[in-house]
Amino acid sequence: MIVINNNALLKEYCEKYDINSHFSNWEALTKKLVHYEKGEIIAFYGDQANKLFFLVKGTIKFCCFTDDYEEYFFFDATNEGLFGEVEYVMNIPLITQSEVIEDCHCIVIPVKENRKLLDNDLKFQVFLTTILAKKYNDMRNLCMNAESYPLEIRLAKYLIADKNSSKISDLTQIAKTIKCSYRQLLRTIKQFVENGWIEHLPQKGKYKIKDRDALEEVAKR
Amino acid sequence: MIVINNNALLKEYCEKYDINSHFSNWEALTKKLVHYEKGEIIAFYGDQANKLFFLVKGTIKFCCFTDDYEEYFFFDATNEGLFGEVEYVMNIPLITQSEVIEDCHCIVIPVKENRKLLDNDLKFQVFLTTILAKKYNDMRNLCMNAESYPLEIRLAKYLIADKNSSKISDLTQIAKTIKCSYRQLLRTIKQFVENGWIEHLPQKGKYKIKDRDALEEVAKR
Numbered sequence: 001m002i003v004i005n006n007n008a009l010l011k012e013y014c015e016k017y018d019i020n021s022h023f024s025n026w027e028a029l030t031k032k033l034v035h036y037e038k039g040e041i042i043a044f045y046g047d048q049a050n051k052l053f054f055l056v057k058g059t060i061k062f063c064c065f066t067d068d069y070e071e072y073f074f075f076d077a078t079n080e081g082l083f084g085e086v087e088y089v090m091n092i093p094l095i096t097q098s099e100v101i102e103d104c105h106c107i108v109i110p111v112k113e114n115r116k117l118l119d120n121d122l123k124f125q126v127f128l129t130t131i132l133a134k135k136y137n138d139m140r141n142l143c144m145n146a147e148s149y150p151l152e153i154r155l156a157k158y159l160i161a162d163k164n165s166s167k168i169s170d171l172t173q174i175a176k177t178i179k180c181s182y183r184q185l186l187r188t189i190k191q192f193v194e195n196g197w198i199e200h201l202p203q204k205g206k207y208k209i210k211d212r213d214a215l216e217e218v219a220k221r
Numbered sequence: 222m223i224v225i226n227n228n229a230l231l232k233e234y235c236e237k238y239d240i241n242s243h244f245s246n247w248e249a250l251t252k253k254l255v256h257y258e259k260g261e262i263i264a265f266y267g268d269q270a271n272k273l274f275f276l277v278k279g280t281i282k283f284c285c286f287t288d289d290y291e292e293y294f295f296f297d298a299t300n301e302g303l304f305g306e307v308e309y310v311m312n313i314p315l316i317t318q319s320e321v322i323e324d325c326h327c328i329v330i331p332v333k334e335n336r337k338l339l340d341n342d343l344k345f346q347v348f349l350t351t352i353l354a355k356k357y358n359d360m361r362n363l364c365m366n367a368e369s370y371p372l373e374i375r376l377a378k379y380l381i382a383d384k385n386s387s388k389i390s391d392l393t394q395i396a397k398t399i400k401c402s403y404r405q406l407l408r409t410i411k412q413f414v415e416n417g418w419i420e421h422l423p424q425k426g427k428y429k430i431k432d433r434d435a436l437e438e439v440a441k442r
Contacts, residue, residue, distance in 0.1 A: 064365060089354035095361070125346035132353035133310035139357060140316070143364035144285060 001040070004033045004105070013056040013107060017081060022127040030113045036060075036104040045097035049087030051108050052118075056081065058104030059164045062096040084111075085128055086135075088118070101165065154178040155188050156218035159198070159209060168198060168207035222261065225254045225326070234277040234328060238302060243348040251334045257281075257325040266318035270308030272329050273339075277302065279325030280385045283317040305332075306349055307356075309339070322386065375399040376409050377439035380419070380430060389419060389428035 004010075010033040013019070020026035036042055036058070043049075045065055060083075087094055088111050111118070118124055158178050159168060168174075168189075175185040189207065192198045197214045198207045209215065225231075231254040234240070241247035257263055257279070264270075266286055281304075308315055309332050332339070339345055379399050380389060389395075389410075396406040410428065413419045418432045418439075430436065 064361070086354045086358055089350045090358065092358075095358060119347065120343065122341065122343045122346060125343060125350055126340065129310045129346055129349045129353060132350060132357055133307045136353055136357040136360060137307055137311065137313075137316060139360045139364060140285070143360060 001042075002035045004035050006033065009033060009105075010107065013054075013105065017054065017056060019054055019081075019107065022082075022124055024121045024123045025117065028117060029109055031107055031109045034106050034108050036100045036106065038100050038103050040100045042098040042100060042104075042106075043094050045094055047094045049084060049092065049094050050112060051110050052082060052084045052088055053109065054081045054107040055083065056105050056107060059101040059162070060104060061099045061101050063099070064096050082127075082131060085131060089128065089132070151178070151180050151184060151188050152191070153218060153221055154180075155185070155192070156197075156215045160212060160215050160219055166209040166212070168209065169205060171205055222263075223256045225256050227254065230254060230326075231328065234275075234326065238275065238277060240275055240302075240328065243303075243345055245342045245344045246338065249338055250330055252328055252330045255327050255329050257321045257327065259321050259324050261321045263319040263321060263325075263327075264315050266315055268315050270305060270313065270315045271333060272331050273303060273305045273309055274330065275302045275328040276304065277326050277328055280322040280383070281325060282320045282322050284320070285317050303348075303352060306352060310349065310353070372399070372401050372405060372409050373412070374439060374442055375401075376406070376413070377436045381433060381436050381440055387430040387433070389430065390426060392426055 010031075013033070014026070023029065042060065045063065062083075083098070086092075109118075155174075155178055158174060171185055171189070172182060175182045178185075180188075189198070192215075193200055193207070195214070197209070197211045197218075199210045200206075201208055231252075234254070235247070244250065263281065266284065283304075304319070307313075330339075376395075376399055379395060392406055392410070393403060396403045399406075401409075410419070414421055414428070416435070418430070418435045419428045420431045421427075422429055
Protein backbone atom coordinates (compact mmCIF):
# COMPACT_ATOMS: atom_id res chain seq x y z
CA MET A 1 0.00 0.00 0.00
CA ILE A 2 1.30 3.41 -0.96
CA VAL A 3 -0.41 6.64 0.05
CA ILE A 4 -0.78 8.95 -2.94
CA ASN A 5 -0.32 12.52 -1.83
CA ASN A 6 -2.23 14.08 -4.67
CA ASN A 7 -5.22 16.11 -3.64
CA ALA A 8 -6.11 17.04 -7.20
CA LEU A 9 -6.41 13.36 -8.14
CA LEU A 10 -8.45 12.60 -5.03
CA LYS A 11 -10.79 15.45 -5.92
CA GLU A 12 -11.03 14.23 -9.50
CA TYR A 13 -12.12 10.75 -8.33
CA CYS A 14 -14.65 12.23 -5.91
CA GLU A 15 -16.22 14.24 -8.67
CA LYS A 16 -16.18 11.37 -11.15
CA TYR A 17 -18.04 9.04 -8.76
CA ASP A 18 -20.01 11.73 -7.00
CA ILE A 19 -18.68 10.42 -3.70
CA ASN A 20 -19.15 13.54 -1.62
CA SER A 21 -22.88 13.47 -2.42
CA HIS A 22 -23.19 10.60 0.09
CA PHE A 23 -21.95 12.70 2.98
CA SER A 24 -23.17 15.86 4.67
CA ASN A 25 -19.67 17.13 5.19
CA TRP A 26 -17.18 15.29 3.04
CA GLU A 27 -14.51 17.92 3.64
CA ALA A 28 -14.54 17.31 7.38
CA LEU A 29 -13.69 13.60 7.03
CA THR A 30 -10.14 12.34 7.38
CA LYS A 31 -9.32 10.32 4.27
CA LYS A 32 -6.53 9.40 1.95
CA LEU A 33 -6.00 8.16 -1.56
CA VAL A 34 -4.03 4.92 -1.67
CA HIS A 35 -2.54 2.67 -4.29
CA TYR A 36 -2.60 -1.14 -3.97
CA GLU A 37 -0.49 -3.31 -6.22
CA LYS A 38 -1.67 -6.35 -8.13
CA GLY A 39 -1.44 -9.42 -5.91
CA GLU A 40 -1.51 -7.42 -2.68
CA ILE A 41 -3.93 -8.57 0.03
CA ILE A 42 -5.70 -5.41 1.15
CA ALA A 43 -7.09 -7.07 4.26
CA PHE A 44 -7.25 -10.56 5.67
CA TYR A 45 -10.46 -12.33 6.57
CA GLY A 46 -10.98 -12.04 10.33
CA ASP A 47 -8.65 -9.08 10.80
CA GLN A 48 -9.84 -6.13 12.77
CA ALA A 49 -11.83 -3.82 10.52
CA ASN A 50 -10.90 -0.18 10.58
CA LYS A 51 -11.76 1.39 7.28
CA LEU A 52 -14.43 2.18 4.79
CA PHE A 53 -13.20 2.50 1.28
CA PHE A 54 -14.33 3.46 -2.17
CA LEU A 55 -12.72 1.53 -4.99
CA VAL A 56 -12.16 4.14 -7.69
CA LYS A 57 -9.79 2.28 -10.03
CA GLY A 58 -8.76 -1.33 -10.58
CA THR A 59 -10.27 -4.62 -9.50
CA ILE A 60 -10.51 -6.31 -6.14
CA LYS A 61 -11.48 -9.91 -5.53
CA PHE A 62 -13.49 -10.50 -2.38
CA CYS A 63 -13.47 -13.90 -0.73
CA CYS A 64 -15.13 -15.25 2.32
CA PHE A 65 -14.76 -18.51 4.11
CA THR A 66 -17.35 -21.05 5.11
CA ASP A 67 -17.43 -22.37 8.66
CA ASP A 68 -15.11 -25.21 7.63
CA TYR A 69 -12.62 -22.76 6.09
CA GLU A 70 -13.40 -23.46 2.47
CA GLU A 71 -12.73 -20.36 0.43
CA TYR A 72 -15.80 -18.95 -1.22
CA PHE A 73 -15.29 -16.46 -3.97
CA PHE A 74 -17.63 -13.67 -4.79
CA PHE A 75 -17.07 -10.40 -6.50
CA ASP A 76 -19.24 -7.75 -5.07
CA ALA A 77 -20.10 -5.63 -8.08
CA THR A 78 -23.26 -4.14 -6.67
CA ASN A 79 -21.82 -2.16 -3.84
CA GLU A 80 -21.69 1.24 -5.53
CA GLY A 81 -17.99 1.13 -4.85
CA LEU A 82 -18.23 1.29 -1.03
CA PHE A 83 -16.66 -1.53 0.99
CA GLY A 84 -16.25 -2.24 4.67
CA GLU A 85 -19.70 -0.96 5.57
CA VAL A 86 -21.02 -4.20 7.10
CA GLU A 87 -18.05 -4.29 9.46
CA TYR A 88 -18.44 -0.59 10.26
CA VAL A 89 -22.12 -0.97 11.12
CA MET A 90 -21.80 -4.20 13.08
CA ASN A 91 -18.43 -3.44 14.64
CA ILE A 92 -17.10 -6.87 13.72
CA PRO A 93 -13.86 -8.24 12.25
CA LEU A 94 -13.58 -8.46 8.48
CA ILE A 95 -16.07 -10.80 6.87
CA THR A 96 -14.18 -10.92 3.59
CA GLN A 97 -10.63 -11.10 2.38
CA SER A 98 -9.76 -8.62 -0.33
CA GLU A 99 -7.06 -9.24 -2.88
CA VAL A 100 -5.97 -6.91 -5.66
CA ILE A 101 -6.50 -8.37 -9.13
CA GLU A 102 -5.55 -5.23 -11.07
CA ASP A 103 -3.66 -2.26 -9.63
CA CYS A 104 -6.10 -0.24 -7.55
CA HIS A 105 -6.74 3.24 -6.31
CA CYS A 106 -8.96 3.50 -3.25
CA ILE A 107 -10.22 6.38 -1.17
CA VAL A 108 -9.77 5.13 2.36
CA ILE A 109 -11.81 6.54 5.25
CA PRO A 110 -10.44 5.35 8.59
CA VAL A 111 -13.40 4.48 10.81
CA LYS A 112 -11.92 5.25 14.21
CA GLU A 113 -11.02 8.86 13.41
CA ASN A 114 -14.31 9.47 11.64
CA ARG A 115 -16.84 7.40 13.57
CA LYS A 116 -18.53 10.27 15.32
CA LEU A 117 -18.99 12.21 12.09
CA LEU A 118 -20.21 9.13 10.22
CA ASP A 119 -22.58 7.94 12.93
CA ASN A 120 -24.20 11.34 13.06
CA ASP A 121 -24.48 11.91 9.34
CA LEU A 122 -28.07 11.33 8.20
CA LYS A 123 -27.14 11.51 4.52
CA PHE A 124 -24.47 8.85 4.94
CA GLN A 125 -26.74 6.59 7.01
CA VAL A 126 -29.46 6.79 4.35
CA PHE A 127 -26.82 5.91 1.73
CA LEU A 128 -25.82 2.91 3.86
CA THR A 129 -29.40 1.63 4.19
CA THR A 130 -29.71 1.76 0.39
CA ILE A 131 -26.50 -0.19 -0.14
CA LEU A 132 -27.27 -2.74 2.56
CA ALA A 133 -30.86 -3.34 1.49
CA LYS A 134 -29.70 -3.95 -2.08
CA LYS A 135 -26.88 -6.24 -0.97
CA TYR A 136 -29.26 -8.20 1.24
CA ASN A 137 -31.80 -8.54 -1.53
CA ASP A 138 -29.18 -9.62 -4.08
CA MET A 139 -27.76 -12.17 -1.66
CA ARG A 140 -31.25 -13.49 -0.92
CA ASN A 141 -31.94 -13.97 -4.61
CA LEU A 142 -28.60 -15.62 -5.14
CA CYS A 143 -29.17 -17.91 -2.19
CA MET A 144 -32.69 -18.89 -3.22
CA ASN A 145 -31.91 -19.42 -6.86
CA ALA A 146 -28.48 -20.97 -6.42
CA GLU A 147 -29.50 -24.44 -7.35
CA SER A 148 -32.74 -24.00 -9.15
CA TYR A 149 -30.80 -22.94 -12.27
CA PRO A 150 -29.12 -25.35 -14.67
CA LEU A 151 -25.33 -25.37 -14.52
CA GLU A 152 -24.99 -23.61 -17.88
CA ILE A 153 -26.90 -20.60 -16.60
CA ARG A 154 -25.04 -20.54 -13.28
CA LEU A 155 -21.71 -20.54 -15.10
CA ALA A 156 -22.80 -17.78 -17.47
CA LYS A 157 -24.04 -15.65 -14.55
CA TYR A 158 -20.77 -16.22 -12.75
CA LEU A 159 -18.62 -15.31 -15.73
CA ILE A 160 -20.38 -12.02 -16.47
CA ALA A 161 -20.65 -10.96 -12.82
CA ASP A 162 -17.34 -9.15 -12.99
CA LYS A 163 -17.81 -6.54 -15.67
CA ASN A 164 -14.20 -5.44 -15.44
CA SER A 165 -12.53 -8.70 -16.25
CA SER A 166 -12.69 -11.19 -19.08
CA LYS A 167 -10.17 -13.59 -17.64
CA ILE A 168 -11.25 -16.98 -16.33
CA SER A 169 -8.95 -18.94 -14.06
CA ASP A 170 -8.96 -20.98 -10.84
CA LEU A 171 -11.52 -23.51 -12.00
CA THR A 172 -11.52 -25.32 -8.65
CA GLN A 173 -12.80 -22.13 -7.07
CA ILE A 174 -15.44 -21.61 -9.74
CA ALA A 175 -16.71 -25.17 -9.29
CA LYS A 176 -17.05 -24.57 -5.54
CA THR A 177 -18.82 -21.28 -5.99
CA ILE A 178 -21.38 -22.40 -8.53
CA LYS A 179 -21.84 -25.70 -6.70
CA CYS A 180 -20.83 -28.35 -9.16
CA SER A 181 -18.04 -30.89 -9.53
CA TYR A 182 -14.80 -30.02 -11.33
CA ARG A 183 -15.67 -32.58 -13.98
CA GLN A 184 -19.11 -31.03 -14.60
CA LEU A 185 -17.51 -27.61 -14.84
CA LEU A 186 -14.94 -28.75 -17.41
CA ARG A 187 -17.68 -30.26 -19.54
CA THR A 188 -19.67 -27.03 -19.52
CA ILE A 189 -16.58 -24.92 -20.19
CA LYS A 190 -15.75 -27.13 -23.17
CA GLN A 191 -19.27 -26.53 -24.46
CA PHE A 192 -18.86 -22.75 -24.00
CA VAL A 193 -15.59 -22.88 -25.98
CA GLU A 194 -17.27 -24.84 -28.79
CA ASN A 195 -20.07 -22.25 -28.87
CA GLY A 196 -17.47 -19.53 -29.30
CA TRP A 197 -18.47 -17.78 -26.04
CA ILE A 198 -15.08 -18.20 -24.36
CA GLU A 199 -11.64 -19.20 -25.61
CA HIS A 200 -8.86 -21.29 -24.17
CA LEU A 201 -5.68 -19.29 -23.52
CA PRO A 202 -2.22 -20.83 -24.04
CA GLN A 203 -1.80 -21.28 -20.27
CA LYS A 204 -3.29 -24.42 -18.74
CA GLY A 205 -6.65 -23.83 -17.03
CA LYS A 206 -6.95 -20.23 -18.26
CA TYR A 207 -9.76 -18.96 -20.44
CA LYS A 208 -11.06 -15.63 -21.66
CA ILE A 209 -14.53 -14.34 -22.43
CA LYS A 210 -14.97 -13.92 -26.20
CA ASP A 211 -18.66 -13.15 -26.50
CA ARG A 212 -20.04 -11.41 -23.43
CA ASP A 213 -23.37 -10.69 -25.13
CA ALA A 214 -23.99 -14.38 -25.72
CA LEU A 215 -23.26 -15.11 -22.05
CA GLU A 216 -25.61 -12.33 -20.98
CA GLU A 217 -28.32 -13.97 -23.08
CA VAL A 218 -27.71 -17.37 -21.46
CA ALA A 219 -27.75 -15.81 -18.00
CA LYS A 220 -31.17 -14.30 -18.70
CA ARG A 221 -32.81 -17.63 -19.63
CA MET B 222 -57.12 -7.62 9.85
CA ILE B 223 -58.81 -5.77 12.67
CA VAL B 224 -57.56 -2.45 14.01
CA ILE B 225 -57.35 -2.53 17.81
CA ASN B 226 -58.31 0.83 19.20
CA ASN B 227 -56.49 0.45 22.46
CA ASN B 228 -53.81 3.04 23.08
CA ALA B 229 -52.90 1.59 26.47
CA LEU B 230 -52.09 -1.77 24.87
CA LEU B 231 -50.11 -0.12 22.08
CA LYS B 232 -48.11 1.77 24.67
CA GLU B 233 -47.56 -1.40 26.67
CA TYR B 234 -46.10 -3.18 23.63
CA CYS B 235 -43.87 -0.20 22.81
CA GLU B 236 -42.44 -0.22 26.28
CA LYS B 237 -42.03 -3.99 26.38
CA TYR B 238 -39.99 -4.03 23.15
CA ASP B 239 -38.45 -0.60 23.58
CA ILE B 240 -39.75 0.31 20.14
CA ASN B 241 -39.79 4.08 20.55
CA SER B 242 -36.05 4.00 21.28
CA HIS B 243 -35.47 3.43 17.55
CA PHE B 244 -37.11 6.72 16.58
CA SER B 245 -36.38 10.36 17.35
CA ASN B 246 -40.03 11.23 17.57
CA TRP B 247 -42.17 8.14 17.96
CA GLU B 248 -45.18 10.18 19.06
CA ALA B 249 -45.24 12.10 15.77
CA LEU B 250 -45.59 8.95 13.66
CA THR B 251 -48.96 7.76 12.41
CA LYS B 252 -49.38 4.14 13.50
CA LYS B 253 -51.93 1.60 14.57
CA LEU B 254 -52.15 -1.63 16.47
CA VAL B 255 -53.70 -4.41 14.42
CA HIS B 256 -54.77 -7.98 14.94
CA TYR B 257 -54.25 -10.67 12.30
CA GLU B 258 -55.96 -14.02 12.55
CA LYS B 259 -54.32 -17.39 12.15
CA GLY B 260 -54.27 -18.35 8.47
CA GLU B 261 -54.60 -14.79 7.25
CA ILE B 262 -52.19 -13.63 4.54
CA ILE B 263 -50.86 -10.28 5.75
CA ALA B 264 -49.42 -9.41 2.36
CA PHE B 265 -48.87 -11.17 -0.93
CA TYR B 266 -45.49 -11.54 -2.60
CA GLY B 267 -45.19 -8.88 -5.29
CA ASP B 268 -47.90 -6.62 -3.87
CA GLN B 269 -47.19 -2.96 -3.46
CA ALA B 270 -45.40 -2.38 -0.18
CA ASN B 271 -46.80 0.33 2.05
CA LYS B 272 -45.98 -0.47 5.61
CA LEU B 273 -43.32 -1.09 8.17
CA PHE B 274 -44.43 -3.24 11.04
CA PHE B 275 -43.28 -4.56 14.35
CA LEU B 276 -44.51 -8.02 15.22
CA VAL B 277 -45.27 -7.81 18.94
CA LYS B 278 -47.28 -11.01 19.46
CA GLY B 279 -47.82 -14.23 17.54
CA THR B 280 -45.96 -15.89 14.70
CA ILE B 281 -45.66 -15.00 11.04
CA LYS B 282 -44.28 -17.25 8.33
CA PHE B 283 -42.35 -15.44 5.63
CA CYS B 284 -42.02 -17.00 2.20
CA CYS B 285 -40.32 -15.89 -0.93
CA PHE B 286 -40.35 -17.30 -4.38
CA THR B 287 -37.50 -18.30 -6.65
CA ASP B 288 -37.41 -17.05 -10.22
CA ASP B 289 -39.30 -20.15 -11.33
CA TYR B 290 -42.03 -19.58 -8.72
CA GLU B 291 -41.02 -22.30 -6.32
CA GLU B 292 -41.97 -21.31 -2.81
CA TYR B 293 -39.03 -20.92 -0.49
CA PHE B 294 -39.72 -20.80 3.18
CA PHE B 295 -37.73 -18.90 5.70
CA PHE B 296 -38.63 -17.52 9.05
CA ASP B 297 -36.86 -14.32 9.69
CA ALA B 298 -36.17 -14.52 13.40
CA THR B 299 -33.27 -12.07 13.43
CA ASN B 300 -35.06 -8.95 12.39
CA GLU B 301 -35.55 -7.47 15.85
CA GLY B 302 -39.24 -7.57 15.11
CA LEU B 303 -39.19 -5.00 12.29
CA PHE B 304 -40.46 -6.07 8.87
CA GLY B 305 -40.96 -4.34 5.54
CA GLU B 306 -37.74 -2.35 5.84
CA VAL B 307 -36.09 -3.67 2.66
CA GLU B 308 -39.11 -2.62 0.63
CA TYR B 309 -39.23 0.76 2.38
CA VAL B 310 -35.57 1.47 1.64
CA MET B 311 -35.58 0.20 -1.93
CA ASN B 312 -39.08 1.35 -2.80
CA ILE B 313 -39.93 -2.00 -4.33
CA PRO B 314 -42.90 -4.39 -4.22
CA LEU B 315 -42.99 -6.98 -1.45
CA ILE B 316 -40.13 -9.49 -1.58
CA THR B 317 -41.87 -11.90 0.79
CA GLN B 318 -45.32 -13.25 1.44
CA SER B 319 -46.37 -13.17 5.05
CA GLU B 320 -48.87 -15.60 6.51
CA VAL B 321 -50.12 -15.71 10.08
CA ILE B 322 -49.24 -18.97 11.86
CA GLU B 323 -50.48 -17.92 15.30
CA ASP B 324 -52.80 -14.98 16.00
CA CYS B 325 -50.73 -11.80 15.79
CA HIS B 326 -50.58 -8.29 17.07
CA CYS B 327 -48.55 -5.87 14.98
CA ILE B 328 -47.76 -2.21 15.25
CA VAL B 329 -48.20 -0.98 11.71
CA ILE B 330 -46.49 2.19 10.48
CA PRO B 331 -47.84 3.22 7.07
CA VAL B 332 -44.91 4.34 4.94
CA LYS B 333 -46.61 6.89 2.73
CA GLU B 334 -47.93 9.02 5.58
CA ASN B 335 -44.66 8.79 7.50
CA ARG B 336 -41.98 8.74 4.82
CA LYS B 337 -40.76 12.27 5.37
CA LEU B 338 -40.40 11.76 9.11
CA LEU B 339 -38.71 8.37 8.65
CA ASP B 340 -36.34 9.48 5.90
CA ASN B 341 -35.16 12.36 8.05
CA ASP B 342 -34.79 10.46 11.29
CA LEU B 343 -31.12 9.76 11.97
CA LYS B 344 -31.90 7.42 14.88
CA PHE B 345 -34.22 5.33 12.75
CA GLN B 346 -31.78 5.22 9.83
CA VAL B 347 -28.99 4.01 12.13
CA PHE B 348 -31.38 1.35 13.48
CA LEU B 349 -32.07 0.29 9.88
CA THR B 350 -28.39 -0.03 8.98
CA THR B 351 -27.92 -2.29 12.01
CA ILE B 352 -30.83 -4.52 11.05
CA LEU B 353 -29.87 -4.66 7.39
CA ALA B 354 -26.19 -5.35 7.99
CA LYS B 355 -27.11 -8.21 10.31
CA LYS B 356 -29.66 -9.62 7.88
CA TYR B 357 -27.14 -9.42 5.05
CA ASN B 358 -24.47 -11.11 7.08
CA ASP B 359 -26.81 -13.88 8.25
CA MET B 360 -28.00 -14.48 4.71
CA ARG B 361 -24.42 -14.57 3.45
CA ASN B 362 -23.49 -17.19 6.04
CA LEU B 363 -26.59 -19.22 5.25
CA CYS B 364 -25.85 -19.02 1.55
CA MET B 365 -22.19 -19.98 1.89
CA ASN B 366 -22.74 -22.78 4.34
CA ALA B 367 -25.97 -24.12 2.86
CA GLU B 368 -24.44 -27.23 1.47
CA SER B 369 -21.23 -27.62 3.32
CA TYR B 370 -23.14 -29.02 6.31
CA PRO B 371 -24.38 -32.59 6.56
CA LEU B 372 -28.13 -33.02 6.24
CA GLU B 373 -28.57 -33.84 9.93
CA ILE B 374 -27.15 -30.46 10.93
CA ARG B 375 -29.14 -28.58 8.29
CA LEU B 376 -32.36 -30.18 9.52
CA ALA B 377 -31.57 -29.43 13.16
CA LYS B 378 -30.76 -25.79 12.31
CA TYR B 379 -34.00 -25.53 10.39
CA LEU B 380 -36.14 -27.01 13.14
CA ILE B 381 -34.83 -24.74 15.88
CA ALA B 382 -34.86 -21.58 13.72
CA ASP B 383 -38.37 -20.74 14.82
CA LYS B 384 -38.17 -20.40 18.57
CA ASN B 385 -41.92 -19.90 18.88
CA SER B 386 -43.06 -23.12 17.33
CA SER B 387 -42.44 -26.79 17.97
CA LYS B 388 -44.66 -28.06 15.17
CA ILE B 389 -43.17 -29.67 12.12
CA SER B 390 -45.24 -30.05 8.99
CA ASP B 391 -45.09 -29.56 5.21
CA LEU B 392 -42.15 -31.87 4.67
CA THR B 393 -42.02 -31.13 0.94
CA GLN B 394 -41.31 -27.53 1.78
CA ILE B 395 -38.64 -28.45 4.33
CA ALA B 396 -36.89 -30.71 1.81
CA LYS B 397 -36.80 -27.84 -0.70
CA THR B 398 -35.50 -25.38 1.83
CA ILE B 399 -32.71 -27.50 3.23
CA LYS B 400 -31.86 -28.81 -0.23
CA CYS B 401 -32.37 -32.54 -0.05
CA SER B 402 -34.75 -35.08 -1.50
CA TYR B 403 -38.01 -35.99 0.22
CA ARG B 404 -36.68 -39.51 0.73
CA GLN B 405 -33.47 -38.25 2.39
CA LEU B 406 -35.53 -35.98 4.63
CA LEU B 407 -37.81 -38.83 5.76
CA ARG B 408 -34.79 -40.96 6.60
CA THR B 409 -33.28 -38.20 8.74
CA ILE B 410 -36.61 -37.43 10.42
CA LYS B 411 -36.99 -41.13 11.29
CA GLN B 412 -33.54 -41.00 12.86
CA PHE B 413 -34.50 -37.89 14.86
CA VAL B 414 -37.63 -39.68 16.13
CA GLU B 415 -35.57 -42.72 17.17
CA ASN B 416 -33.17 -40.40 19.02
CA GLY B 417 -36.11 -38.94 20.91
CA TRP B 418 -35.52 -35.41 19.56
CA ILE B 419 -38.86 -35.14 17.80
CA GLU B 420 -42.08 -37.16 17.92
CA HIS B 421 -44.59 -38.24 15.34
CA LEU B 422 -48.05 -36.74 15.89
CA PRO B 423 -51.21 -38.74 15.13
CA GLN B 424 -51.72 -36.75 11.90
CA LYS B 425 -49.87 -37.96 8.82
CA GLY B 426 -46.71 -35.99 8.08
CA LYS B 427 -46.87 -33.97 11.31
CA TYR B 428 -44.19 -33.98 13.97
CA LYS B 429 -43.32 -32.02 17.08
CA ILE B 430 -40.03 -31.04 18.69
CA LYS B 431 -39.50 -33.05 21.90
CA ASP B 432 -35.95 -32.15 22.85
CA ARG B 433 -34.97 -28.70 21.63
CA ASP B 434 -31.70 -28.76 23.60
CA ALA B 435 -30.52 -31.88 21.76
CA LEU B 436 -31.30 -30.22 18.42
CA GLU B 437 -29.42 -27.10 19.47
CA GLU B 438 -26.42 -29.31 20.22
CA VAL B 439 -26.61 -30.97 16.80
CA ALA B 440 -26.94 -27.59 15.09
CA LYS B 441 -23.72 -26.43 16.77
CA ARG B 442 -21.60 -29.33 15.47
